[in-house]
Amino acid sequence: MAWISLVFFVATVAGALSQSLPGGYGETNFVTPYVRQVVFSVKGDIVSRLIDLGIRVYDFEPLFYRGRVAAGTGYLVKIRIDYGQYIHASIFRHLSGSTEVLDIEVGKSLADPLV
Template sequence: MCHSTVKMANKLYVLGVCLCFLGVTAAFGRTGGISSESRPMDPRTLDIVNSVKDDILAGLTTDDKTGIFEPVSYKTQVVAGLNYFVKIKTGADRYIHVRIYRHFSGTTSLAGIQTGKTLGEEIAYF
């Protein structure tokens, strides 16, 4: 291959990567920051939460385990997959925030838990 053909191939590769990134960000409506508006739970996100429910419960103290586990709302963040930031009701006026990572391959894992939250407290990155 001549030098100019290699340079052109490299430029096309970079263009392809950029277009893929733009396609992913357009599909999710953001470029890496956490979404600004909380969304009500939907069946797909509820399935994602339920897939790590045992891990969430294992990470809670006895005081936070009241028998109530009601996901309320969520935000997302595009990374090398998606982070789901979910508000979950765990008792009367008791809420937790959890971060769940879902890779584009479909693997899901619990990435963090914050306890002592309120219904009115906004979901933020942690």
């Protein structure tokens, strides 16, 4: 019984530390109004990149995100671009306030985790 308690304690502490360490991504959450604003500030760049890949965007709805703090704020965002079609976008907001799209992963599903 003591081993089970010890394992649970270690797992709990490790999980808490991994979420609070600078540079590590936190848990997946629903998009907040602020994150939505950040995503829409780079929508043109995201849509342009998708068009260059031959992908049409019929919808643009950020759904979930994970964030991290590292000399600015990084966001991994799941965005619905059409019925049943999703992308993952890596977005970075610099301390200066400028925002850039770092990467886009296409062919994602609603069930694909943000990693």
